[in-house]
Amino acid sequence: MSERSTPRALVMLLVAASAVVVLAGIKAVNTILGPIVLALVLVVAVAPIRGWLVRRRAPSWLVVAVPFSVVIVVLLGMVAILTTAVVQMAALLPGYSGQFNKLVADAQAWAGARGIAPQVNQALRSLDPGKMLGIAQSLVSSVLGVVSSLFLIVVLLLAMSLDAPVTSRIIAAAAAERPAITKALTTFADRTRRYLLVSTIFGLICAALDVVALYVLSVPLPLLWGVLALITNYIPNIGFVIGLVPPALLALLTGGLQSMILVIVAYMVINIVVQSFIQPKFLGDAVGLSTTVTFLSLILWATVLGPLGALLAIPLTLLTRALFIDSDPGLKWSTALVSGELPANRPGS
Template identity: 30%
Template sequence: MPFSESPVARNALVILAVIASGATLYVLAGILTPLALAMFLAVMIDGFARVLQHRLPHISKRAALPLAVMISILLFGGTAFFVAENATGFATQLVAYEPKLDAVIAQLAGVVRVKNPPTVISIIRGLDATKYLGFVARFVQDFASTALFVLVYLAFILASRRGWERKAIGLFPQREERQEAVVAFLRIRDGVERYLFVQTITGLMVAGLSWIAMAAVGLHDALFWAFLIFLAVYIPVAGGVFAGVAPPLFALVQFDGYGRAIILLIALQLIGMIIGNVVYPRMQGRSLNLDPVMVLLALAFWSAIWGLTGAFLSTPLTVMAMVVLAQFDGSRWIAVILSADGDPQQLKNKMPNEPPDEALPPPSKGPAARPARRLAKHS
């Protein structure tokens, strides 16, 4: 059997290619992570524009995208303003709780039999301010540079959308190849949009139920805490830990005794367990056709390569990888393992506007201006 037709050799080459791709992604993380975030935002804005065009028929396709960009900027700006506005009062309130913090520290020190417990002021004074200020400065600098690159990439991606149709025609001159490319693109886009839908719905559920629990025990700034929990849900694992632990710790400072804090801790943990272990995997697995175990492994893989950005984008990146790998015989077995039902060629609950065969562009002859316009309807 020739080497190129040997299944063992072909699978070995696929595995080596995956390892080499992972190493390349790790080395070029500083360049690729802003681009990946920009592409993710571009898909989100494009989907938002199509929703506006569908819900508001009087808005043209050309006007829907700028309107979606403006609304997205307002939403992100309003979110940042709300957090900054409430964070100031929240920090001031924490300073007012200094005596209670000292009392909590003294009680905990008595439990572990520490004779001279420290105070909040002594703990702050004992910290190496220069070390932490340097860390904060580097974090702010990296965040600012990444945000700038993301905005630049996003602007160029949105500006170059009109050229994608002709590029697709040039890359896939045959109708069958173009059909597979368009369908694969729509599956990837559908997966990203469904991921956003699942994250938003589960985030609203967690935040809403958490607000009810926090308001029931009388926790201050319950609405602000619910908003922070909603934002944290978009960060896998770490967001769940924050949502279940941070409010009860604040309740220890606000209330006398441990009763309300323990009740709040139990309530938030139950909310996180039910939604995180029952609702979220079922919604994600059924909509994205991803195996729940593969979702966890993908989270670990992309977090190790791209850190927090990889953790945030782990699911859409895995959906994209599954769809692309399913197009080739040599790598289809990886896509089968990633899928939930063993059929990586399709996502569950596919979008109703996925093009049938007759809606795809005919073979190109020359400039292919007319097929390009027909392909644009699905991109």
């Protein structure tokens, strides 16, 4: 008597239900899991430094200390710049209530001249200049929250850095018995490093050009917006828009509508040219994710892990692909769907 196979529709339904349960569990512990994933990605990013030291037969303590120090210096430097700039902005925002009131009065006059004053006035009533102080206070609170979670990230980085040499040897030793999962994890690490390297280089280029443009246009706190442009460069698809909104609004308050338009045009020229035409030629297909999958991963991980999930959307999706797709040779069709590329050496293709 032959065994009846499980219906494919039932299997897909069970997989979808399991995914929902897992994602709900991840969201419940996102304040812990987010820093863990960030620490993992940073440890993977500096792995070539650790490998170079091992090949030079450096002492064990140096193999751990140097990559850990590099990550800490970069992380603390970026947090220090953001903290200083946000504190400056918190002190700066309340002083723009006069400009805000003038913009509201100009908008009301413009609407009255065109007979749409009731609709515009209703929208403007929701805008309160007194809220600027609340925005400034929330910025300071956000910085304090980042500093408090930074301690957890540093502890996780130290623990993972101590375990990294042993973990590398274990993965190398498992290659003979588990070649598929070993290759999948190695590919994940390589793609993550290349993604971070290319995104960082072009993010620095965009940030430097943005800072110059903001200096020329006399927008306050250009360094803050440059660092924000660098950070949002790691957010796929919509990172450019997120980095544009704050300096554009501040330009509106300080220089009026013309200044805001100039900031938007400058950002569009710089970021669209660099990120849409130049960066993809260097990144190529190294990430191995289609445009649709990239965008969906941004929505998914931002919903589950919050802002940190948006920053880590690509590494998280690469890790998920490595664990659940690339590690199973029987799922080549799934790999083609995720990467958006036809399988190689396929008859009839």
